[in-house]
Amino acid sequence: MAKITPCLWFNYQAEEAAKFYVSLLPHSHIDKVVRSPADNPSTRAGAVLTVEFTLAGQPFIGLNGGPQFPFTEAVSFSIDCEDQAEVDRLWEALTRGGGSPGPCGWLKDRFGLSWQIVPRALPKMLEDPDRDAASRAMQAMLKMGKIDIAGVTRAYEARPSA
Incomplete structure (x- = not known):
């Protein structure tokens, strides 16, 4: 136990x-x-x-x-997702039947419990020592509901024009 x-x-x-x-x-x-x-x-x-x-x-x-x-967002469960397919599958399942999407990878299921659906690649980008790249990834993520790994990656890898 x-x-x-x-x-x-x-x-x-x-x-x-x-x-x-x-x-x-x-x-x-x-x-x-x-x-x-x-x-x-x-x-x-x-x-x-x-x-x-x-x-x-x-x-x-x-x-x-x-x-x-009732549940509140003060407690949530974070799921480490291997890839976009897992993010999509869990997001769809947990929001179906009365759940509700939220910002930045958060959602509530039909029972009112809050979840964070987090692609494994996201924390790696947000923790990058290249703080400009990490900031670009963060700004992209902040505009999302369900996290789109490709979209965050594009922002993370974008180089500012000279």
């Missing part, structure tokens, strides 16, 4: 969310579903109380807590 496991409070959609999330990434699976006992005052007996799941090797708990505490 992991020493620290994030617990996500859902509005009675924990099992649906967990099944959706594990379908998106390798090394992901549902580990355990815990059902409510008969004497739980917050839900009916037998309803899903918690879902333990592993997402890309990281354990999580989904809690069916109700509508009191």
Whole structure:
């Protein structure tokens, strides 16, 4: 068992969310579903109380807590994407069915959880010791919703005219 496991409070959609999330990434699976006992005052007996799941090797708990505490952008999950195809696939899947795109590679899924869909190439460009190239990459990225690796790369590689 992991020493620290994030617990996500859902509005009675924990099992649906967990099944959706594990379908998106390798090394992901549902580990355990815990059902409510008969004497739980917050839900009916037998309803899903918690879902333990592993997402890309990281354990999580989904809690069916109700509508009191919705997600905010104060917590988000960043996905390291190998290439544009992975960025596109995850962006489409996570925004489908009620999710919403945001700026700079951020989005909210249909459960209200915030995600950062980050192509692996982006941090390398932003960390480049050539601060002018890094700045051009940053300025290009700031104008995007879903990150377009080719567009950021063009800006990064552009040389100012003399």
